[in-house]
Amino acid sequence: MSCSSSHDSTNLSKEIIDKINAHPCYSEGAHQHYARIHLAVAPACNIQCNYCNRKYDCSNESRPGVTSAKLSVEDAVKKVLYVGSDISQLSVVGIAGPGDALANPKKTFETFRLLQEKTPDLKLCLSTNGLRIADYIDEIVKYNIDHVTVTINTIDESGEIGSKIYPWVHYNHKKVWGKEGARLLLQKQLEGIKMLTDRGILVKANSVLIQDINGKDLPNVAKKLKELNVFIHNIMPLLSSPEFGTKFGLDGVPTTTDQEVMEAQKACGVDMKLMSHCRQCRADAVGLIGEDRGDEFLKDSFIDMSFEELEVSYDLEGRKQKHKTIENWRKHLELANNRIKLEKASKKELSSNGKTKLVAVTTAGEGMINMHFGSAQEFLIYEAGNKAIKFVMHRKIESSYSGADYGVDYDPIEEIKNSLKDCDILLTEKIGECPMSDLNEIGLICDENYANEPIEKSVFDSVQKHFYQKTKEIG
Known part of the structure; x- marks a missing residue:
């Protein structure tokens, strides 16, 4: 029997294993050991999703698009240094909103530039709807962003399904509505994903399961993702409580059940490697997947500290030693689990x-x-x-x-x-x-x-x- 280890090593090259080993989103084996931080530096968005409502200062809601506060570029990098000095298992920093990372390119890439300089041990990620990947592929490569998440909910070329999810798409300084906008978005998503995978960048595709709208199309999405060499597919439940204030929530479209997600995973897993441990994190999430320690690292805690102070407390060598300890523990754990x-x-x-x-x-x-x-x-x-x-x-x-x-x-x-x-x-x-x-x-x-x-x-x-x-x- 060929069993996968906690390092997800089955049939993967050493290069890919090295990329995902300490990444809690791309490796199920890593998600109980390594932490991530999301930086809310990207408030604007270039599409409207009926399942999204970008909210600020909503500490009781755990879902994409929600954050307690927007951050400037410098404050965001200070926060990473401050969090990294306390959470030594921090391994990944991502920009995931609260809007779209590539709808805010100046802030996004300036943040990544500073992170490369100040925190060279961290993996860099961004999340996007895919509309503008092609426009910024060179910058993604330039700043060594080797993990990109793209949300793609349908590959229906008619735009019929997409128009029920996205009322409009904003591209080239104008709004494109309905089916035409959905077709444009799909075209740009597929083009962008291919550009990423052709350059060796690992792509995670997110799909929101909206049972009566795109449920039957998700297996087709999985087939297309495999053709495009996407690394992993994440099927997420629609979160649709009325208090979230989303169009779907206010219209009474029901939240997806756990059992519906399992059925979709079964149908899509025939073709694609699936991510099953996603928590649909906030735009300012901090800590291990499954926990959010954001309230412990509010802006007032680090805003008056200098970069010099923060870099000393970040203790790059101490963090490297901690990661070695984690890897040693994982090896012993793997032996105990008998593969x-x-x-x-x-x-x-x-x-x-x-x-x-x-x-x-x-x-x-x-x-x-x-x-x-x-x-x-x-x-x-x-x-x-x-x-x-x-x-x-x-x-x-x-x-x-x-x-x-x-x-x-x-x-x-x-x-x-x-x-x-x-x-x-x-x-x-x-x-x-x-x-x-x-x-x-x-x-x-x-x-x-x-x-x-x-x-x-x-x-x-x-x-x-x-x-x-x-x-x-x-x-």
């Missing part, structure tokens, strides 16, 4: 009888089951059989069980039960008797016996213990 994870696998590859189980895990990172159930605001979901396992997705909840605000209309355990209703086992560091009893009611086995153990091996072993060994005993 039992497959990246792309059918049920038959995971299980000798073609039947698998879903396992939910609470974790604070580092590849371990090290979070109390009451503190969890998300669950990692794995699919497991008696041969191997694979990571499927993460599932967020509105609030942790113990930290929830128990209002009249809100019961946290009901949300958790709904989120985990198709799961068979919950692995957690600790869980109280009351929530355990509630979860047992939906047939969910809660197991604390793997506390502070490696996730992947524990997922595999727990399924053997609770299901396959029982089957043998009965037989």
Whole structure:
């Protein structure tokens, strides 16, 4: 059996492994060990998306387009130095809005220029809708931006699907409306993606799943992305609560369910390597994927510090040593996990009888089951059989069980039960008797016996213990 390691090394060249090894978005194995920071230096956007509403000072919302404040170029670079001095596992800095990075080219590339000078150890990324990649491909190459995320939601050449997602596109100093605008955007996206991959730049494609609009087209998107040598495809759920103020939210278009995302992943994963650990981060996100420490690094903390002070505290050599320690830990973790994870696998590859189980895990990172159930605001979901396992997705909840605000209309355990209703086992560091009893009611086995153990091996072993060994005993 050919299993992928936590370094995602299956069938990849050494050059690509080196590029993604410490990148938490491009490597699922890295996302519990390395942190990222997004810089909100790009407020303007050149398209209108019905699922987007750029908001400022919305600390309670975790989704793209939202930020607490815009930053100047110098302040953004100061923030990176300040955060990097505290979060030594920081490995990536990206510009992802709150608008579009390439609709704000002067600020975007001046920020990257300064980052190259001040923080040479960090990987540089940008996110874009793809409309202006071709116009700035030389600058992307010049500043060694070797990871680019492009949001592409349809490849319908008629513009019919795109016009339902994008009312207009702004290009060459004019707005292009409806189907014509959607066709223009698609043309520029495909042209730009090819330019990037032809130059060896790794491309992650984001697609927002809007079930009744582009759900059937996403497998076609995946096929086209493979043709264009895109590295990884990220299928994201539509976030559409009315309070977000988006067109879709106000029109009552429903938020995409976890189960709908899983079905789309299954259909698209036939052709493309999928990203399953995305958290749809804010434009000012800080920390590990799955956490946001942005409130700890507000502008007042670093604005009066000089670049000289910040560069000393950044401690480039100390950070390099920390990353060596992380890599050593990952090697030991890989050995402990027995290399039992497959990246792309059918049920038959995971299980000798073609039947698998879903396992939910609470974790604070580092590849371990090290979070109390009451503190969890998300669950990692794995699919497991008696041969191997694979990571499927993460599932967020509105609030942790113990930290929830128990209002009249809100019961946290009901949300958790709904989120985990198709799961068979919950692995957690600790869980109280009351929530355990509630979860047992939906047939969910809660197991604390793997506390502070490696996730992947524990997922595999727990399924053997609770299901396959029982089957043998009965037989």
